[in-house]
Each structure stands twice: as C-alpha cells, then as structure tokens.
Amino acid sequence: MVEEILEKFREWIDNRHEYAKTWKERTGNKVVGYFCTYVPEEVLYAANILPVRILGSHEPPTITEPYIFAMYCHLCRDCLAQGLKGRFSYLDGIVEGQSCLHLRQAFNAWRLHIPIDYAHYIHVPHGVQTPRAVPYLTQEIAKFKQSIEKWTGKTITNEDLDRGINVLNRNRDLMRKVYEYRKLDNPKITGLEAMEMVLSSQMVDKEEHNKLLEQMLEELPYRKLDREPGVRLMIVGSEDDDRVFMKNVENLGATFVIDEHCTGSRYFWTDIEPREDRLMAVASRYVYRVPCPSKDWPEFTRIKHAVNLAEQFKAQGALVIQNKFCDPHGIEIPPLREALRSVGVHTYPLEFDVTVPWGQFRTRVEAFLETLTGLEELF
Amino acid sequence: MTEEKTQECWKWPEYRHTMPEMDWHDAKIVTAGVDVGSVGSKTVIMVDGELYACSVMRTGGVSEETALKVTNWALEGTGLEIKDIHYVVGTGYGRVNVPFAKRTITEIACHARGAHYIYGPTVRTVLDIGGQDCKAIRCDEKGKVLSFLMNDKCAAGTGRGLEVFADLISVPIQEVGKVSLSVDQEPQPVSNTCVIFAKAEALALLRQGWLKERVAAAYHAAMADRIVDLLTRVGVEKDLVTTGGVAKNVGVVQRLERLLGVKPLSPRMDPILAGAIGAALFAKALQEKELGLR
C-alpha cells in the first residue's frame, strides 16, 4: 500500500508533463509554471489554476548558451532549457517570486524567448527580518491577485483564498507528519522516498496529493524497511532534485533522515496563520517561512533552523551541497558547517553541477561515512 | 617531433618486487591490498602486517582484469596464489571491481593508513597526488582520517596532467621533475588551471623559444600552487608527507617544500604503494577480527 503510493509519487514525477496536460484537459483550467518557492501558490489555487514547479532534467543545458552566461547556476539554465525544448509547452503562464538573481534570469529569458500568455514577477522582499516586509509584500500579492483576476476574468473571493490556503496548509501538515517517521531509529521512509514525495507535491494537484498522503499516513506506522538505516545523514543546501545521487548515497550504508533545501522541508515547513486579511496572512507566511539564504540577514535564522533539524532527527553527519555558482548558499557554507559542528554533526561539502560525477563523489561520500563510523575497530 | 612522440614519454615504468629475506610459509596471516587507481594499479602482499611483495602497473580498460593481472604479478615467483591470501581489501577508483576482494575501503582511509606505515606515527597531513585527483588528508597518530579534501574538477595538479605535459616536452615522466629544477631562476607559473589550456600555454612558451627546463619549471610551479591551495584548505600540520605517483616528482615536492616552509618526510619505500599498503593493513585487521583476535 505504502509502496504503491510511493510508486505513484515516482510516476507523477516521471510523467509530470503528461499529468499536467491531462489535468488541463480534464478541468479546462489554466496551468502556471513557477521557478521559486516564494511564489504564493495559495493565490493560484484560489483561481483554480494549477501551479507546477519548473525544474531541470539534468542534461547539459546546451541551448541556453545564447541567453544565460554559464556563470549562473545549472538550475536556472536547466529550467530555461526545458522551456526552449518545448517540454512545458502546455503552460499558460509563468510566475516568479523574487529570490535569487539566477532564477530571475531564467524567468526573464523565458518571458523574452518562449511564447507565453502570461508572465508575472512578484517582488518578494529580501528584508524579511524587517518589520516593514509584511505590509509591503501584502501589496505586492494584492497586485499579483489583481493581475491574475484580469488575466482569467474571474474575481478571487475570500472563500477562494481560504480554499487555496487550506489545501496548501493541509499538504504542509501531512508532509510534516510523514517526516516525523524519519526521526525513528529505523526511519519508515528513505531520503529518496521523502524527496519524491515533496517533488511530486510541487508537480500535481495538491488535492490529489493530500488524499494519497492521508492513506499513506494510515499505513506508515506498520511499514518495516528491509534495510539497515546505517549512518544517519542530513542533506542541506541549494535546490536539489538529484534522485540518482540520493539513491547512490543511501546504497552506501546510509539513510538521509532529514533535509534542508527548497525541494525538501524548506518548501513546506511553515504554515499560514489564519487572519481576517487573507492576503496579509499569506504575505506573513512568505515573510516568516524558513528563508532562502538570499533573504536571511542580518541573522542566520536558516542555519539555526538547520541545526535544530539535525538535532531533532538525530543526524550523525551532514552533506552540505551547493549548486555551483549558487552564491546565497555558497556564502553560508562556513557558518553553517561551524554551527552543525558545534552540536557534534560532522559535515562534508559537495559542489553540485547539472550532472553529478558519481565516481568522484562516491569516494568522497564513502570516505566521509568512514570517518563517521571511524573504522574504529580496525586501528 | 613525430618520432620523439613514439617514445611515449608519459609511460612511467611498471615493476614488481619481492622482499628477498622474507618468507610467507610460517606466516599467521597473509593479506593483500589491491589499489585500482584511475591511471595506475598496485597490489601489496603482506605477511603478518609486513610488506612482502608488491607490483605496479597501468590500469587497463577493464578493471577486473587489471586487478587480477596486477595481483598475480605481485605473487609471481612467491609460490603464493590468490586463494592462499586470507583477506583481500580493494581500494582506489576501481575498488568495486576487485572480484576477489572481501571488502572495499576508500583510498582516503587507505592512503592515511599506508602513509602511517611508510613514514611512521608522526604523520599528520597526507598529500596524495594520484592520476586523476589530488587529496589532502589530516590524520591522527594511528593513521586514522580526521578530515580530508579532494581537488575540484581541475586535474592540472595531477598525474594525468603531468603525463600530458611530459609528452609535450618529450621528457620521460620520471625525469620531468628533475628537469624542472634545473633552472637557476623560477619563471612565472603557467596561469591556466585546465590541463588542456596549461598545455597550450606551455606549447606557446616553447614556441617563443623557451627552454624545456624553463617551461617545465613554469608548469611544475603552477602544479605546486594548485596543490598548496588545496592543502591550505584542510590546513597543514606537521609532519607532512606525500603519497601517490607524483610524490616521486622532486619538481613538485621541492616546490611544495618551498611554498609551505615544511619539509615533507622522505619515504622508506615507494609512496605510490601507500594506498595498497593501507588496504593490506586493514585486511590484516579485518582477518584478525574474523579470527576473534581483536
């Protein structure tokens, strides 16, 4: 049962484009692609629009060369490549919620070179630690709501917004519940499975996703993984949807028990607190959520959060991943490693690119695991 | 130039060796370490934790065959056969392709352990310059890894880089290091980090009429710089030692010495064997564990 559900998640990821196309035909509604998790999907759900995250395919993004200088991260180039190759041809619009320069570039290149009916950029504030951010973002989101209304010709009521808020909050709550089972000495799901759960929730109708999560949570307590958990690992850093890497590492006698990145827990960790002013409620969530490092200053709140996760989920070691050229995460590597080290969590940094050179990484990861388990008895 | 090329200067000599005064017949534990590297493969046979026989050869296209070949070569004339070996540990890039190995351990752990054996317990920093990558390893007095770093993506500071270069200036790889030291004044290091571009740059220098020696110096200086970058990132603690093929290249080692102000210890045996030695030592420990001796 759990297995079938996990299989379904995998299937959704592998056939994401077919899913979106059929969803469109079935509902007759619009599908919008978004680049960063700072896009308030609540508003889109309120407008009966299906938001799907634009992600790469991990093939060398040759065709982006004329549009994006290769000193920007592979994610933004790989995303654009998908568009240029026409894989997202079914999209009615694209939206970006301001985070890093890289994805902004993917958004602009898309807007300029790929025929699209609707493109909107939300200037999500960077100063999320200032008291002025919430009222400002509330107005930015109001502007976004108006442009959606103009585009669809339908007004978005408070009831609509509540529907959107509820389906996202529900999804967040359920996925957090699943994560609880990763705290166990013998986790009920692997890191790869957890990643596939979160990834699929960024690709399909959350109503459907929630149904499966509910079923899964009934069965999960009785699930027994036929594998030794081995070393308990955390994976923390830049956007990461590299399932091959997760699988390979977990085959080396380790299990990822927690993650901190925007295709994992960072995406769903924070709920919306209900308020009379719905838009302000939404704005507050995106201001106070677990931040992307690009917005996390002057205090390193994300690092504190990552340390808490590492402790709660009893991680022995952490792989600190940075997508090559991802400055927001790159800048935080030393403070992050220091903070994790201070609570006894050893770390190892890995620089990810569009494809991960497993041969080299295998040696590093294995050696890192050896230093954690110590090969003690052999000295 | 063309006939010079056929000399294949990049080819470093393969060899095997048996310790004459040693005998395995009354040994308690015979172990082997097989280090299938990206460029070279090495096997070390140990009797009761002492080096007995070893062999070094180039890694072939099929690593299983190489593993078998290099090991049988090490055993050649000793009367031992693979089946007689109590425990075999595989390491190196191709460690998973050593069919007769009971277990694999990474070259990081093995090089630290091997360096400890070759250079003694004062070793704290191990620099392994292999064919394809360069590792800086910090270890404790037992030869246990504390932390490590591997070079990222740039092979200019590696054996492969040297091979390409040796070929270019047609000086046998064993001698490029010495040649690079025969300049009275150190030139600017070649600026490029990429092997191909570094080579192109070196070629340009040669064509401007630079002497091989001077070009070699510029290239080795660049290699040393790159390696120091890596070392400073893990932090150098005395004693520093070098392992791997390039450890035999005086041009690199002496420059490292100059740049770091630390004199690397001199090895009591071929440092290219460090990985295999470490593996063989781990094999001994593992065998003892199986026999309940530890």
Place this chain on the structure above:
Amino acid sequence: MSEETKEYPTEPLKCWDEAKNLRRNYYEDYLTAHEKGGLRWAGGAWTFSAVLAGLGEDVYGITSEPYGATIAFFKDFAAQCHDATEAAGFPRTLCAYMRNYWGSILLDKYILADGTIVNGFPTPDFIWQDHICCSHAKWYQVVKWLERKKGKEVPMYCVDVSVGYALEPVEEYKVNYIVQQLSDGIDWLEKATGRRYDDKLLCEAVWNEIKTSSLWAKICALNQAVPAPIDEKSMYSLYVIGTLMKHKPECVAFYERLKEEIKDRIRRGIAAVPYERFRVITDTQPPWGFLKIFREMEKYGAVSLGSLYTFGLIGTWEYRRDGTWAPKPLPPKKPKTREEALWAMVKWTLNKPEWAHFYQPELKTKMMTSIVKQWNVDAVLLHYNRGCEGLSLHIAENRLGLLEAGIPVFPFEGNMGDEREFDFTGTMARLAAFFESMSLKKLKE
C-alpha cells in the same frame, strides 16, 4: 596601415592629483577615524550614505566594492586574499570583491589606495548597507561573523531596495517600503552610536548626493564630443570619488571643477588618445588587474568612451520626451525635513540606470543602444564578468539585443577581481581578430 591617421593633441588631466588625494585621504581617514574621535562605518558603494551624515561630520566610511577593486588592482595582495577566503571554506565562484574584502579581514591586513599594506584590519563601529543583488547584505553578514570570531561585535543595519526598477516613477508603496526602513534605520543609528541625529545635515547630504549623481552624468555626456576628451580608463579614477563619498560637498566641488576642465578640453580639442579612429563602450567592471587592455586598444586607434557602468553607477539619467537619454535634472526644491529628504533620495536613487538590468534586460539594452547612438559608438565590448553576478546579470540578453539593433559586439570572459579567471593573451588575440573583422589594423608604432 598605408592611409594617414589624424593625430589629436593630448594632455594629462589637471584634476588628476586632486582625485588621487581625495582617494588617499579617504582610506586614511577611515583608518585613523578613532584618533580624530570619529566613527567608522562600512557599507556598499550604493548604500544610502547620505543618511549617515546626520550623525555628524566625523563619520568616516569605507565602501566595500571600491575597496575590493583597490585590492584587485594589487594582484599579489588579491591572490593572498583569495587564498585566505578559500582556505576559510568559501567557494571561489563568489563575488570577487567580496572575497577580496573578506580575505583582507581574514589576513587582518588593510590596503591603502597606493598599495601600502597596514597590519590590522580596522574593524568598523557599525555596518550600514543596502541589498539589491544576492551578495550585498550577505557580504556584511559574513563580515559580522568574521569579526565576531575575533571577539568583536559589529552592529549591522541593512536596507532592502529590491523593489524593482521602471523608467517611469515606481509605485508609492515601493518607495514607502524603503523610506520606512530608512527612518527605522535612523532610530537604529542613534541607538547604535549613542549620538543625536541632525536632520539638517541629512538634508544637506541628500542634496549633495543628488547633485553628485546629476553632475557625473553631465560629465559623461560631454564625452559625446569627437575626439573624446577622456577615455574610460581615466573615468575609473574619477567616478570612484562618487562611489566613495557621493553625499559629501568635496565630491560635488570636485565634479564641478572636473566638468569645467573637460569643457575646456573640448574647446581646445584635447583628446584622450592621440589616434581616435574607432569609438567603443564596454560593460560591467573591468578586470582591474589588466587595465592595459585599454592601452592595447589604443594601438588600433580604438578608444573606450565609457560604459553604462561608468555612466550609470553614480550618474542618474532619464529619457527626455524627444527620446534622448540625458542627465536627470535636479528636483525642483531642496528637501527641508527628514521625511522630504528620505523620499527625495529614494525616488532619485530608484532611477539609477545600473539597477535597471537587475530586473529588465530590455531596459539595459535600450540605454546601451541610446549611448551607442548619442556618443557615436562603433562597437560594444561586453565583459562577461565572472566576478560580479549582479552586473553580469542578463548580459547575454544585452548581447542579443545590441546585435538585433545592428551594433557590433565583442563579448569576452574575465573577472574584475580574480585574475585567475582572466586570460589576457587569449583575450587580446580574440580582440585583435575582432578589430580585423571590423577591418581595423594595428597602427604603426
């Protein structure tokens, strides 16, 4: 070259030494601030430095990008800084200025404008920064972190300005978002420094800052003359004053004098380079360690008149009704109150051309195209600058846009602050090929 090329008279700038002194004193004042009983602040070249004027005359700053560039200019020290930063575990792909700056802290060494290296990096008393690219605030967040490791607590305030850019005035609520942060910031400054804040000084400083950026634009506009009175290489030493002290009266006075001198050069037909046959503009910061590329260009009779970067980093411009791109005239009246001052400054600053391409490549292309037309430019040299994620943003789009407008473009990769990423020989070979393709041959020496 058989055909005769006209030779123009040239002569060094009279303002040269003044610029040098202003720059030298700037770094020394920061160093010796405490001896003068003053305060030290650190922040970016784009930060709202005028706000700090309200704390008194004796508040001495060091702006991060120019400092990073100063380091870059002295290659050996720059290399030490990179190594130190990489040794501390930071990736080498980060902003090169930032890595230089951190390296200087990690090495605990401070470099003066003339390259003199002083032991001990002078810790700022507080940080006053703004944030538009991914690095601005993070830069100082790490500075704070590094100083804390040395046992020093440096209070930090940072203003988020990432509200976007539009050629027409931006929405009030966006301006308001920034103004509110600034007035919060003033309260914060009073607490952090224990000083009383003087709004009169603020109004003066804001007015100076506006004048500075309007003046600099006027100076750049003078370079439309043929032959060009100054080349970009000289501009670097002149616009930098604005990046250091745009809100100070000295800066306004200096630019006034400079403007007059340039007018005079034009009157007397004094050129920047003796043989001007080919006019180019560049883009983004240059590889500071290799300004000799401009000398190389002169050998072909090519002169760089500047760039959107040198024009727009400090200069403020606008589109006139007739469609021409021109220096933005001063606002109707000088601000009288704190509120007025902050609003005036924010509205003015949000028109900074260099902020456009953070959001819309089309706008940057439009401005570059205008420069090409109005300054009689023959080609654009785009520096794909690996050292600056911010200013290289969308640069590939600008290349496409310029080509579409029929403007020859020569893109070259490099790094403003990390010489390891700039291949001088290779680039010069490619540039030669480009000039050849423009049928431009080397002049006889």
Place this chain on the structure above:
Amino acid sequence: MIAAGVDVGAKFVKVVILSDGKVLGRAKAPVGFDVWRSSSDLFENALKSAGLSRRDVGKGVVTGMGRKTIRLRPPINADEAVSEVIADAAGAFQLVPTVKTVIDVGAEEGRGIKVDQGGKVKDFVINERCAAGAGTFVEAMARALEVSVEDMGPLALKSTKTIPMNAQCCVFAESEVVTLIHSKVAKEDVAKAIHDAIASRISSMVLRVGVERDVVLIGGVALNPGFVVPLKRELRVDVILPEYPEFVSALGAALIATNI
C-alpha cells in the same frame, strides 16, 4: 599570380599554394618546437609538389594560432598575418558561397563564425577557458579507453546509448569517463558519450553567434564522423563538410594573399 597560405595550427602546419584561385598544391606536417623550420620545410615541399619554387610565389599570408611565433621571410611577411577567423571565413566562402556559419574545430580551439552574403565576418566566438578544443580531448580520452584515436569516431557510431556528461572541463569529464569504464559501460557507449560531450560543448559555443544555414564545418575534427553526427543533432541543421576540411584556413590565407 601564384599565392601561398600557411596555417600554423596547434598540432599541424598546413600550406596551400594557389594560382588565380586554383589550388596547385597542399601539404601538412606536424608542428615541431622549431615552428619556423617545420613550416618552411613544409612550404618548400608544397611548392615542390606543385612544381614551383619560392621565386614563383607572388605573395603569401600566414594564419593560425602559431602565426606570431614563426620567423617570416619573403614572400611571406609579418604584417600580412591574418587571424584564423578571417582566414576561415575567406576559405569557407570560396568553397561554399552560400555559407552563413563557419564552424572550425581544431586540436586546441573551437570557433564559430557568422559571415554575411559577401563572406565578410559579421560575428564570431572562440572558446574561452574551460571549454577546450576537441582534438586533444579525444586523444586523452582515447588513452583512457585504450583505443587508437582513429578508431574513436567509428567506435562511437556503433552505440545508440545516451549518457549525459557535464563536460565543461574535459579533464573533469575524463574522470567521468574513467568512472564509466569502471562501471563496465561498453566502450562504444563511452566513446559516444565523449563525442556527444564535445559536440554539445562546441554547439553551445556556436549557438552564441547563432546558427544560420548554410553551415560549413572545417578543421581536423571534421574528419571524425563520431563528432559530426552528434553535432548535426545538437545544432538541428545539416552541416556541409568540404573535401579538405583541415586546409580551409590555409586556403583562406592564400586567397587573402591573392587579393592583396
């Protein structure tokens, strides 16, 4: 008039002798350290093969990355040296007057050149660091694979598998190759992955200037079918292969000499 073009490349010197636009002789030899010796010897050979002597040659133009490093003597003189970009365009235009895009892939360098109807260079791109030329790459990989360089291309064509390699840096790619070898991927598949990687690297570079038909592929690597096939696929256009792709640059130089 009889004109000569000398192309001093990274690995080979090539010479073309022209008589009023007709090719009289062609010659090619590896570059020694004494570039001047090797190139002038070759020059003599080329003349001999055309039954001529230096005296018969009216003008000569030298090109190629080594052009500055060779000592020149009449009929070839220094200030007539032209960059590869110009020579490539001239040569390709002569052979294919409809050419709009020239792709030149040599041992160390790759180039993409856009030309107008008159064969004049409109825009061009040359690989910058960390995107090294294909020739040396294939060599290094051939060594890793224990296959002769000549067999690499044909071997690659045997495979239908696609293994993505992030080969921005070819040496980094080599470790990926070694990994593939160790994980027992068939040699032909690895060979294909290698050629695909080069093709994607070159095409991503050429795409910067834009690909407009007709596209002409020149340079030594054009002789390697294992590279041509994936390149066509990546660029999504057909490419024209002239008969002597490695001589086009030298031909261009000779043509320029003719027109001086």
